[in-house]
Amino acid sequence: MRQSTSSILALAVVGAVKVGAHQGCGGQEIAKRNLGMMDVGVEGLYVADGSTDAPTECAYYSYPPVTAAKSQFPTIWEIASLVPGDAEAAAVFAQVQAKVNATVGAVRMKGTPNGDFSAFTPTYNASDTDCWWTYKECQSPPSPPTSFVVLLTDSATQRPTGTTPKHPNLPADIIDLPEPRSLGIGFDDGPNCSHNAFYGFLRANEQQATMFYIGSNVMDWPLQAQDAIADGHQIAIHTWSHNYMTALTTEQAFAELWYTRKAIQLVTGVTPLSWRPPFGDIDDRIRTIAQALNLTSILWQSDSDDWRINTGTPPVTSAQIDANYQNLINGVNNGTYDKRGTIMLTHELNNFTMSEAIKWYPMLKAAFGKLVPIASAYNLTHPYAEGNISYPDFGGNSAAAVSSSTSVSASASGTGASATGTMKTSVAAGSGTAASSAGSAQPTPTAARAKSAAFKSSASTTQLMGTIVGGFAVLSWFC
Numbered sequence: 405m406r407q408s409t410s411s412i413l414a415l416a417v418v419g420a421v422k423v424g425a426h427q428g429c430g431g432q433e434i435a436k437r438n439l440g441m442m443d444v445g446v447e448g449l450y451v452a453d454g455s456t457d458a459p460t461e462c463a464y465y466s467y468p469p470v471t472a473a474k475s476q477f478p479t480i481w482e483i484a485s486l487v488p489g490d491a492e493a494a495a496v497f498a499q500v501q502a503k504v505n506a507t508v509g510a511v512r513m514k515g516t517p518n519g520d521f522s523a524f525t526p527t528y529n530a531s532d533t534d535c536w537w538t539y540k541e542c543q544s545p546p547s548p549p550t551s552f553v554v555l556l557t558d559s560a561t562q563r564p565t566g567t568t569p570k571h572p573n574l575p576a577d578i579i580d581l582p583e584p585r586s587l588g589i590g591f592d593d594g595p596n597c598s599h600n601a602f603y604g605f606l607r608a609n610e611q612q613a614t615m616f617y618i619g620s621n622v623m624d625w626p627l628q629a630q631d632a633i634a635d636g637h638q639i640a641i642h643t644w645s646h647n648y649m650t651a652l653t654t655e656q657a658f659a660e661l662w663y664t665r666k667a668i669q670l671v672t673g674v675t676p677l678s679w680r681p682p683f684g685d686i687d688d689r690i691r692t693i694a695q696a697l698n699l700t701s702i703l704w705q706s707d708s709d710d711w712r713i714n715t716g717t718p719p720v721t722s723a724q725i726d727a728n729y730q731n732l733i734n735g736v737n738n739g740t741y742d743k744r745g746t747i748m749l750t751h752e753l754n755n756f757t758m759s760e761a762i763k764w765y766p767m768l769k770a771a772f773g774k775l776v777p778i779a780s781a782y783n784l785t786h787p788y789a790e791g792n793i794s795y796p797d798f799g800g801n802s803a804a805a806v807s808s809s810t811s812v813s814a815s816a817s818g819t820g821a822s823a824t825g826t827m828k829t830s831v832a833a834g835s836g837t838a839a840s841s842a843g844s845a846q847p848t849p850t851a852a853r854a855k856s857a858a859f860k861s862s863a864s865t866t867q868l869m870g871t872i873v874g875g876f877a878v879l880s881w882f883c
């Protein structure tokens with residue numbers, strides 16, 4: 405099945421509603437594309453695999469491994485904290501708290517969880533003692549106040565300046581790539597329940613990416629999360645409830661990472677070793693927590709602003725977002741990335757952001773040539789705690805062929821997507837085992853990827869679809 409870009413865009417009707425912006429990170433708005441966990445109580449077939457119809461894809465289903473474990477997790481879409489009785493998490497957190505107290509105890513909590521820093525910044529040291537990325541991108545002098553920010557670089561090393569934490573023994577954030585004229589490709593805020601067309605497009609182009617997953621989305625849409633593994637994408641953590649991390653207590657920030665990692669492990673069998681802070685909101689206290697959990701912090705060098713579509717005053721237009729993509733390509737042509745590659749922030753957020761990614765993909769590929777997940781860009785061939793799962797290095801991944809520029813077809817869900825297929829064989833869902841049954845490599849994009857025999861309420865499908873689709877209009881907004 406081939407699908408035009410326009411028909412993909414037409415799907416944006418669902419979930420494209422918006423409400424008022426909040427501040428910080430530009431006032432980002434995101435539809436929470438779910439209604440939270442609902443125990444429908446009846447298990448049946450999951451029929452969305454193969455569909456690119458958003459209401460069908462987003463019809464709620466009950467997935468027993470998640471349902472059975474729900475009491476071990478914080479409430480979905482609420483700021484996480486330690487789950488009562490979770491002795492393992494409590495023991496690890498005690499160690500993290502001690503480390504925070506000993507090394508960055510003077511770093512204060514900042515602002516509010518929804519990004520209002522107006523009461524904090526007037527009291528903050530202008531020299532940015534906490535290496536607070538949201539403040540000045542940890543630079544001195546600050547970067548130009550533009551929506552499309554290319555960080556200043558050190559003229560000798562061509563490394564971006566200012567990303568080295570102010571406190572000792574903390575690793576720098578990743579914001580660019582070591583390989584010249586390469587582009588790190590990744591998408592935030594998934595898994596989106598209606599991503600079949602988008603993931604199908606990436607699959608058709610043999611393109612892997614880094615998927616920064618929100619824990620609550622993983623719990624709501626576990627089969628969609630498994631798509632990432634089946635397609636060879638790298639999964640990274642994007643917190644549990646998608647709030648501003650520097651505003652959270654140390655326990656909350658720890659829990660946001662801990663339980664998202666646990667959810668991803670539960671559903672996909674892999675335990676990510678990297679994460680991206682929502683809104684880029686990280687300081688040395690949050691870095692310390694992430695480091696204690698063995699998580700590498702990945703940010704970005706420029707922002708597509710795709711998440712800002714139709715928000716703000718005046719509203720951000722698609723033309724402005726297109727201009728940001730074009731500026732990135734211009735940077736290739738004018739030599740900006742001749743010594744180091746770059747990372748742009750893009751989203752698996754709604755059909756607009758996914759359609760933009762599809763539209764610009766051939767042009768980005770033509771300009772950069774090498775579009776790679778972050779793990780591959782850094783030759784991190786073991787991006788998960790499961791050491792027996794390997795991942796392609798830069799050479800292995802950048803060699804992937806790109807199909808023709810007409811490939812904005814979104815080939816639904818690839819092969820084996822019949823409604824009565826068998827369970828996805830590459831992921832032992834809920835068993836806690838590694839994603840690769842062979843134990844040596846992540847499944848390839850051509851791996852069998854049928855999940856149709858999984859778990860969807862068959863008793864009240866129509867009713868649920870109506871409820872969920874209608875629910876898009878009243879839900880909260882995220883970055």
Ligand SMILES: [Zn+2]
Nearest residue numbers: 592593682883
């Ligand atoms: Zn995000």
